[in-house]
């Protein structure tokens with residue numbers, strides 16, 4: 001492959017990978033040896049470098065800290081049986097990062113910086129991509145404002161970074177979710193479609209309240225009337241009702257999930273009936289009561305599929321029969337088979353490092 005980006009590489013004196021036990025990964029606490037950094041000077045991106053993972057220095061007047069001018073992405077790299085490293089659909093993350101950046105008045109990244117920076121970093125730290133069943137290397141690209149200026153205005157300068165950490169086999173136990181009718185994650189005209197810092201800070205308190213009541217996550221509803229199902233926690237949400245896969249259309253308030261897109265693509269490929277349309281809470285509850293709801297699950301990079309075992313609505317817990325989760329189990333296997341290189345990659349989703 002042609003190297004177009006001039007990346008300065010400063011390697012660690014001694015890799016820490018030997019200290020890793022890939023059978024017992026401490027989730028999001030152990031980061032790989034290196035990180036990628038690029039700076040934006042108000043005009044262009046420059047100073048592309050891969051350096052030992054470690055703390056960075058920023059001004060106390062940094063606008064990302066004060067005003068949240070900050071965006072991120074999340075994706076994963078997998079090791080196949082031949083020991084090759086495959087990244088799942090990274091161009092989608094690149095495109096989405098620029099969509100988030102535009103909304104937050106941040107500069108666009110070139111595909112070259114995003115892809116070459118990531119490829120070089122993962123290539124250097126390829127021993128950090130675990131090969132134990134179900135594990136992967138989580139990749140976190142992010143960009144934040146770096147002006148030393150505490151006034152409210154868009155920053156002129158920014159930093160783009162990529163850090164990575166091994167993640168363990170995600171034995172996603174089924175989750176209990178509560179339909180939220182008071183708090184709001186996203187509103188029309190807001191920032192719900194962007195992976196920007198403040199969205200996640202704002203969701204912590206309502207999620208905490210639900211957890212105190214014994215639920216794992218919330219089902220977010222539309223901010224205006226709380227009548228339409230939007231997302232679940234930090235995942236998109238899907239339902240199988242009467243053998244039809246149903247999920248809300250993406251837009252201002254619903255993040256354009258890459259897992260969501262992949263699941264829809266597979267379902268259509270298999271000839272399943274798919275409806276991308278607004279789903280009312282009332283319709284969902286009626287489907288549960290009529291025994292028509294077969295499956296409910298969250299979809300996102302972290303867990304891929306999070307099966308839902310209880311939906312709570314207005315103080316009532318509706319248990320779902322997990323024995324009916326056919327499609328979600330099948331699609332989880334199919335996605336894993338593609339990502340670990342066990343099945344034909346007919347959609348061209350894997351990017352080989």
Ligand SMILES: *Cc1c(COP(=O)(O)O)cnc(C)c1O
Pocket residue numbers: 074195231233234235236255256257258259260299300301302
């Ligand atoms: C990241 C994210 C998702 C899932 O997106 P994937 O690309 O599938 O990981 C869904 N909803 C929100 C709010 C998110 O932040």
